[in-house]
Amino acid sequence: MTLIIFLILFAAVFGYYIAQSKAATISLTQGKKLNSLPIYHGLYVLTLTVLPLLLIILFWMLCKGYFLDKILFSILENEFVNLNFDQINLLAAKLKNMYVSQLVSQETDPNLIRVYQEYLLYEENISIYFNILVFFLSILIIFFLLKKIKLDFPARKKIERLLTIVFFLASIVAVLTTVGIISSLFFETVRFFDKINPLDFLFGLEWSPQTAIRSDQVAAQGAFGIIPLLVGTLLTTLIAMFVAVPFGLMSAIYLSEYAHPRTRAIIKPALEILAGIPTVVYGFFAAITVAPFIRDLGDLLGLEVASESALAAGLVMGIMIIPFVSSMSDDVITAVPRSLREGSWGLGATRSETILQVVLPAALAGIVGSVLLAVSRAIGETMIVVMAAGLAANLTFNPLEAVSTVTVQIVTLLVGDQEFDSAKTLAAFALGMTLFFFTLILNVIALAFVKRYREVYE
Amino acid sequence: MNNLDNNNQLTDESPSEYSSDRLLKRQKKEKRFQLLGKLSVLASVSFLFILFISIIEKGSSAIRQSEVLLSIDLSTENFRQEVLMDPKKIRGSELNKLTRNSLIKLFPNVQSRSDRRMLYSLISSGARHELRDRIIQNRDLIGGIISVWLPLSDDADMYLKGNIKKDVPSNLRRFKDNQISWLDQLMSDGLVRKSFNFRFFTNGDSREPEIAGTLGALIGSFFTLLVTFLISFPIGVMAAIYLEEFSPKNRFTEIIEVNINNLAAVPSIVFGLLGLGVFLSFFEFPRSAPLVGGMVLSLMTLPTIIIVSRASLKAVPGSIREAALGLGASKMQMVLHHVLPLGMPGILTGGILGMARALGETAPLLMIGMVAFIVDIPTKIDDPSTALPVQIFLWADSPERAFVERTSAAIMLLLFFLLTMNFVAVLLRQKFEKRW
Numbered sequence: 001m002t003l004i005i006f007l008i009l010f011a012a013v014f015g016y017y018i019a020q021s022k023a024a025t026i027s028l029t030q031g032k033k034l035n036s037l038p039i040y041h042g043l044y045v046l047t048l049t050v051l052p053l054l055l056i057i058l059f060w061m062l063c064k065g066y067f068l069d070k071i072l073f074s075i076l077e078n079e080f081v082n083l084n085f086d087q088i089n090l091l092a093a094k095l096k097n098m099y100v101s102q103l104v105s106q107e108t109d110p111n112l113i114r115v116y117q118e119y120l121l122y123e124e125n126i127s128i129y130f131n132i133l134v135f136f137l138s139i140l141i142i143f144f145l146l147k148k149i150k151l152d153f154p155a156r157k158k159i160e161r162l163l164t165i166v167f168f169l170a171s172i173v174a175v176l177t178t179v180g181i182i183s184s185l186f187f188e189t190v191r192f193f194d195k196i197n198p199l200d201f202l203f204g205l206e207w208s209p210q211t212a213i214r215s216d217q218v219a220a221q222g223a224f225g226i227i228p229l230l231v232g233t234l235l236t237t238l239i240a241m242f243v244a245v246p247f248g249l250m251s252a253i254y255l256s257e258y259a260h261p262r263t264r265a266i267i268k269p270a271l272e273i274l275a276g277i278p279t280v281v282y283g284f285f286a287a288i289t290v291a292p293f294i295r296d297l298g299d300l301l302g303l304e305v306a307s308e309s310a311l312a313a314g315l316v317m318g319i320m321i322i323p324f325v326s327s328m329s330d331d332v333i334t335a336v337p338r339s340l341r342e343g344s345w346g347l348g349a350t351r352s353e354t355i356l357q358v359v360l361p362a363a364l365a366g367i368v369g370s371v372l373l374a375v376s377r378a379i380g381e382t383m384i385v386v387m388a389a390g391l392a393a394n395l396t397f398n399p400l401e402a403v404s405t406v407t408v409q410i411v412t413l414l415v416g417d418q419e420f421d422s423a424k425t426l427a428a429f430a431l432g433m434t435l436f437f438f439t440l441i442l443n444v445i446a447l448a449f450v451k452r453y454r455e456v457y458e
Numbered sequence: 459m460n461n462l463d464n465n466n467q468l469t470d471e472s473p474s475e476y477s478s479d480r481l482l483k484r485q486k487k488e489k490r491f492q493l494l495g496k497l498s499v500l501a502s503v504s505f506l507f508i509l510f511i512s513i514i515e516k517g518s519s520a521i522r523q524s525e526v527l528l529s530i531d532l533s534t535e536n537f538r539q540e541v542l543m544d545p546k547k548i549r550g551s552e553l554n555k556l557t558r559n560s561l562i563k564l565f566p567n568v569q570s571r572s573d574r575r576m577l578y579s580l581i582s583s584g585a586r587h588e589l590r591d592r593i594i595q596n597r598d599l600i601g602g603i604i605s606v607w608l609p610l611s612d613d614a615d616m617y618l619k620g621n622i623k624k625d626v627p628s629n630l631r632r633f634k635d636n637q638i639s640w641l642d643q644l645m646s647d648g649l650v651r652k653s654f655n656f657r658f659f660t661n662g663d664s665r666e667p668e669i670a671g672t673l674g675a676l677i678g679s680f681f682t683l684l685v686t687f688l689i690s691f692p693i694g695v696m697a698a699i700y701l702e703e704f705s706p707k708n709r710f711t712e713i714i715e716v717n718i719n720n721l722a723a724v725p726s727i728v729f730g731l732l733g734l735g736v737f738l739s740f741f742e743f744p745r746s747a748p749l750v751g752g753m754v755l756s757l758m759t760l761p762t763i764i765i766v767s768r769a770s771l772k773a774v775p776g777s778i779r780e781a782a783l784g785l786g787a788s789k790m791q792m793v794l795h796h797v798l799p800l801g802m803p804g805i806l807t808g809g810i811l812g813m814a815r816a817l818g819e820t821a822p823l824l825m826i827g828m829v830a831f832i833v834d835i836p837t838k839i840d841d842p843s844t845a846l847p848v849q850i851f852l853w854a855d856s857p858e859r860a861f862v863e864r865t866s867a868a869i870m871l872l873l874f875f876l877l878t879m880n881f882v883a884v885l886l887r888q889k890f891e892k893r894w
Contacts, residue, residue, distance in 0.1 A: 065742060160790040164704055170696035171705070174718045174764065177757045181728060184735030247498045254495025267499055269884070274506045276811075276876060278818025280847045281513070281869050284854045288862065289512045319505045326502070350484055352491035373723060380725020382821035387854060407727050407821070414734065415824055432731040436724065443723040447716075 004131045005057065008138045012049040015142035019045040022149050036156035044155040045145045047162060053138050060130060071122050072096075079115050095119060185436060188429030195423045196224050201430060203227065207393035207404070209413060209424050224427055226434065228395040232403030236314040236385055237378040239399055243318025244374055248325025249367070255326070256333045257355055268327075275323035283387030286316035291388055303400060308390035311399040317384050325374050332366030332450075333359060335457055365456070369449030376442035380435060382407040406431050513873075517866025523655040523668060524615045525607040526581065526644060528560045530589070532600050545594050553586035554578075557608065564649075565640060576637055582609040584669030607653065612667040612860035614641055618652070621859055632859075658867060662833045663849065667860035670853070672868055674835045678748050678828070678843030679817060685752020685839060686759060686816050691809050693756075694763030695798075698805075701764070702771045703793050722761035729758045730825025738826060745827040746842035754822045759812040766808025770801040803890030807883045814879040818872065820847040846872050 020042035027034045034041075072095060076088050083091070095116055149155075193201070204225015251271070255264050291312035298305030305311075336359050344354040360367070390402030391412055413428040534542060536556065541548045558578050562568065568577050585608040592606065593599055609615075613633040616622050618641070628635045644650050661671025697718075705711040733754035737743045743750045774797045782792040823829070828844050829852060836843035844852070850872065853865040 062741060156788070160788060163790060164700070167696045167700035167704060170693045171700045171714055171764075173693050173757075174697065174721055174760060175714055177732070177760070178717050178721060180736050181724070181732045184732055184740075185728075188735060247502055250495050250498035251502050254492070254499050258492055258495055259499075267503065270503050270506060273877070273880070274502065276814060276818070276880060277509070278820065278847050278872065278876070280818070280820040280850050280854075281509075281873070284850065284865060284869060285509055285512065287854065288516070319502075319509075322502050322505070350488040352488045353484070355491075376723055377725075380727065382725070382727045383851065386821075387851070407725070410727055410731070411821065411824055414731075415829055429731060429735065432728055436728050439723065439725055439728075440720060443720050446723075447719055 004134055007135050008053050011138045012046050015049055016042040016046040035152045035154050040155040040159055041149050043159055048145055049138055049141050072119055075115055185429055185433040188426050189433045192426035192430045201226055209427055228393040229406045233405040235310045235403055239314025240317035240378045244321035244325050248322045249329055251326040252329035256330050271323040279383040282316050282320050283383040286312050286384055286388035290316055305400045306402040308402045309400050310403045313385045313389035317378055317381055321374050328370030329367050332363045336362045365449045366453035369446045372442050372446035376439045380439050386411050406435050513866050513869050517863055517870050519619050520863040520867035522652040524610040524618045524652050526610050527607055527649045529603055529605045530556050530560045531603050534601050545597050550586055553589050557581055557585055579611055580614050582611045582666055582668045584666045609668045612858055615668055616859050662835045667858050667864055675844050675846045675849035678836050679845040681748035681839045682751040682845050686755040690756035690759045690763055694760050695767050698764045698767030702768045718761045718764055726758055726819055727821040729754050730822030733826045744840050746830050747840045748843055749839045750826050751823050751828050755816040759816050762812045767805045770804030774800045807887045810879050810883040814876050818847055820851055823848050
């Protein structure tokens, strides 16, 4: 695959130079100016060769597996006429497994080995034919494009049009991502609701997704009630906000209103470092340092603290979010016009009175927006709660007990072996849908607040 | 208003006395408020220090690994004929026998089976791989006696580092009394040393903490970031150029913009679900591969890069655009020849910061199966592999005491890379930032 890409690139660069010199000679021999500089003629050939062929290769890579499957099935059907569809399916899976793991030597059935070799031959041939085809296609395109070079050929305009389209397509990627997220979550969630009643999911008070893997197995049927998870998420988020909002907001106020510029220049990057530390590090910190500390403290006070408590996870999550709140509030507070402050000072108010009674009310919408964004982050935070909050989905508001959150359950359901059709796996997508839905609503509201705030002062 | 109310009530005080009293109160309040601000800044910064100190304190001992000097008898009668022809055919059990014999020679008094087993467990079970590599690299060693430094087991290592206390009753600790006495004897014979833990940087993952390394995870992270950068940076910059310079002001553009802003705040784990649902189950890309990890992370960093790039392009002043247009440049030429190069430092800074975030991201990689236990070091972008933060997560989950220091050391390594990237970004910004 890399070989053919290199060949195409080589051909295209070759075409680039030919086109350039051809355009230059045309202009020289006819003694007139070209419509576009020779370099644009070169680029025109280059891009129009590389782009479509790369697209073809990409398309081929995506559907090669499908074609090969078809071929494999037809070989198998010819070879084993007396087998039914399911048996052929089984054989095909076996062969594909052989292909991936390269364990042909362990196979004993000579028929199967023959089929396997036939299949390998097909696979090889198909790739070779495809490469040859694509290479000739590239030569053909280059020849066709070279023909088009004339004195008045608007190569630059064409390239610029093409580039604009490419730029536009690049900006569509973000929209496609959203569509991809929503559709993948949506379809799996619908499949989940085929197996589990949506009402049981939304209002069930018990979460224990251990279902039987085989139908004859004796196991609990599994309960998929999301309420304990929502309560757990709410609890950790609340604790985190109790830490992050006061510390973050006060830091922002101090840094923007009081601090000497030099202090500010040191403290702000330090807080940014705090924001840049990966969440898995915070998770380790919560599990190894904070949780035992809280447990020991609880023992000292005579309280029963679980080794994985909502409090430890929430506290560390709060620390993680402090810089987020402080930097967003800092921006918001700095954007409040100076005239408001000066008016207040002029009337004899102290700085703190000005801040509390003038600046903060003026900045309220922006601050609410930033706090809401922080809440949405806390809800979606995964690693800290996975490592420190526990797996048991207790329905409790006691911060000293272990709770489980939506994100923790997504991780535990999907890490490890999984089959795609079990309610367990699908449940993770339903949880993801819930998570996406809640954070999206929060984000939309938060962004609306921030936007309204900006419209007032900027 | 309060002022007036109070004035009416407190008539017995003279106005000046009253107001100076109140002023004092207000000034005190002012001081208290300021102190509160200072304290919260101090607290936030000290959280950072506590975090760093606790990680460094736990992880610094992982720099050294205890080893024991064994003289191993490689005389030819210890090997099968086949192995003498081709050392690669040597079996693990044969290698174990070699190290065990040399241990028994040191402690001839140890007789019972269970005692011997405890004696053998002083040496790391990974020692045989190192012995094998040595023999294969230099087959002339066969026939002689060699002295090699082999890693001690994690329990012995932890004991030497003082993490296993002697005063705990023997049946409650993993490292027993007789093992301690053997180890002490080895120490007094000068056969034990603590050397630089190169295995941490040159080995792949392992179930044995003493030979577990981060190289596999580092290379996995490198491939993942490479894919992320190659996808998200060009697409992000192109999208930013379109939105900032070319897009018409209409409903559709507005949808794209709102969409990008919202996407930037979507939890990262949701991107992992996208990768699982679309890349793995629909397009059937390989599981656990840095290729898929990079694709997922690039979709995650894309909004950030677009937002930063747009801000950076917007900061280029209009006069430059007008000058370019005035000299006859087309709009595309103006953007590509003038605006983009001037905005590039800011875009690069944003790109590096985006990559730093992608480097530390764990949750989406868990979803696409990059959590598998993988010993081999990946060589291609579609080899199964793990990434540094995921490695940290895996080790943090392991029960062995020795993995705590290794996890902390891996965190230090990760933080080192992140701080370097941040530092480069800051330097870049300071060197090239223009204030128009």
